[in-house]
Amino acid sequence: MSLILGLDPGSRHTGYGLIDSAGSEIRLLDCGAIDPVASDPLPNRLALIHRRVAHLVLIWKPAEVVVEKIFVHRNVHSALVLGQARGAALAAVMDHTTPPVLTEYSPREIKQAVTAYGGAQKSQIQKMVALLLGLTELPSVDAADALAVALCHAHQLRWRRMSRRAGGI
Helix, strand or coil, X not given: CEEEEEEECCCCCEEEEEEEEECCEEEEEEEEEECCCCCCCHHXXXXXXXXXXXXXXXHHCXXXXXXXXXXXXXXXXXXXXXXXXXXXXXXXXXXXXXXXXXXXXXXXXXXXXXXXXXXXXXXXXXXXXXXXXXXXCCCCHHHHHHHHHXXXXXXXXXXXXXXXXXXXX
16 A cells, blocks of 8 residues: 655646555545635635645655656746646645655646556546546546646656566666
């Protein structure tokens, strides 16, 4: 059993998805979005993201936390704000006596792992996440993105275990 918390940080919506990965079995435990009030000042939104992510880590005690690597936006201001939201989430993860293992994947790696297409659209990610987790309803876009991050890592861990058993192929 390995609890994996996937995070998709953003200043307006920070998606989170928690899965339990045991071998080839993957089970959804929790997912949703942290939605600060858009009109609140940025420091207040960042503080809320920090508190809520810290609470998730404290309550669930995931072994691993996975986050999407930051990518360069065309809009410098947007990139800076995204970086601050990501920093608030990462600080919350690491602000524990025994922090979980932290791993990052590029957006393309995540999409490839979940949809088999590195240029997948958000709706395709939602549908594949629901299919892979056996959900009857589509998760929100933000929750689906965070779950995709967690699923990507679960797949990577599974392949690493299989490779070790096969003698490091």
